[in-house]
Amino acid sequence: MTHDGGPWRSPPPPRRGPPPRRLGLWAVFILGLIGLVAGLARAFPEAVRTTDDWAQVAYLMGLLLLVTAGVFRSGRIARPEHLRYAAIWMAIVGLLALGFAYRDQLSEAPNRLKLAFSAGDPVATRPGEVVVPRDESGHYIVVARVNGQRVRFLVDTGATDTVLSPEDARRIGLPLEELRYVRAVETANGQGYAAPFVADRFEVGPIALADFRLAVNQAPMSISLLGMSFLSRLDSFHFEGPNLVLRWREGG
Numbered sequence: 257m258t259h260d261g262g263p264w265r266s267p268p269p270p271r272r273g274p275p276p277r278r279l280g281l282w283a284v285f286i287l288g289l290i291g292l293v294a295g296l297a298r299a300f301p302e303a304v305r306t307t308d309d310w311a312q313v314a315y316l317m318g319l320l321l322l323v324t325a326g327v328f329r330s331g332r333i334a335r336p337e338h339l340r341y342a343a344i345w346m347a348i349v350g351l352l353a354l355g356f357a358y359r360d361q362l363s364e365a366p367n368r369l370k371l372a373f374s375a376g377d378p379v380a381t382r383p384g385e386v387v388v389p390r391d392e393s394g395h396y397i398v399v400a401r402v403n404g405q406r407v408r409f410l411v412d413t414g415a416t417d418t419v420l421s422p423e424d425a426r427r428i429g430l431p432l433e434e435l436r437y438v439r440a441v442e443t444a445n446g447q448g449y450a451a452p453f454v455a456d457r458f459e460v461g462p463i464a465l466a467d468f469r470l471a472v473n474q475a476p477m478s479i480s481l482l483g484m485s486f487l488s489r490l491d492s493f494h495f496e497g498p499n500l501v502l503r504w505r506e507g508g
Contacts, residue, residue, distance in 0.1 A: 284344070286321065293317065378461035378502070384491075386461040388500040396500045398482060401459040402428055402470070407480055411500060415483030417441060417471045418458075419450060424480045425472045437474040449474045458486070463504055465489060 293313060377399050378386040388398045388411065396411040405428040407420070419441065426432055435451035442448075450471035458468035460482075469485060487493050490504045 288348075289317065289320065380462055384503055384505060386463065386502050387496075388502065390498040390500070397479075398460060400482065401457070402455050403457055405429075409482035410479045411487075412481045412483055413487065415442075415481045416485065417450070417481075418468075418483045418485045419477070419481040420453070420470055420472045421477035421480045422473060423476070425453070430472060432472070435472055437472075439471055441471055441473065460486070460502070463490070463502065 378388050380386050388396050391397050398409050398411055400407055400409055402420070402424075407424045407428065409418070420428075420430075422432055430453065435453070437449040437451045439450045439452055440447060441450045450473045453470045453472050455468045455470055456466065458465045458470075465486075487502075490502055492503045494501055
């Protein structure tokens with residue numbers, strides 16, 4: 257014989273809170289909402305300026321979170337997969353809003369990557385401008401082309417001439433034994449002698465100079481020097497943080 261148990265009936269099982277999976281989806285939803293609001297505030301700063309404006313945003317966000325908290329807790333209005341899709345789309349919208357808000361900074365990302373991995377190659381950041389990053393030792397090393405051959409130079413604003421080391425001169429095909437070392441030059445090792453040499457073409461990134469005068473040092477050097485004979489041909493050069501910025505007039 258069946259009976260309902262009367263007063264000895266087992267109490268109903270306690271209600272459990274929302275499952276962890278649903279809580280995770282709600283957390284993703286909250287992060288996406290925060291990202292969306294932050295991105296819109298960054299993209300349209302004129303829309304939220306006063307304390308009242310921010311209070312209105314906070315009120316709307318709180319109301320939305322209160323409603324969605326009930327939805328995520330009950331799970332009766334939307335199925336878990338629907339909630340997951342909503343959270344994913346909210347996160348995507350938030351990322352797009354942040355991307356739009358920081359579009360200027362993101363547009364500079366390719367140049368920053370080039371500077372980080374340039375290994376001395378100058379980076380053209382905008383028309384008429386190239387940037388040379390500082391290396392780990394605190395020097396500015398730039399790769400130039402002398403008659404089409406790559407040569408590493410140390411930028412030296414205290415050097416009057418642009419000087420090729422004997423090793424670099426030999427590598428680009430100059431006959432060292434036939435040069436005339438008649439020009440007195442000052443190097444890190446003291447006074448020495450160098451031979452004049454005119455390159456048909458001297459290039460630093462997009463900067464190209466024809467019939468550029470250099471000097472070939474007679475004594476060995478650890479690296480060639482890029483001096484004022486090149487830098488003075490530019491419109492300007494200056495230091496911005498860890499970078500050396502070279503500017504010139506295109507077509508000039």
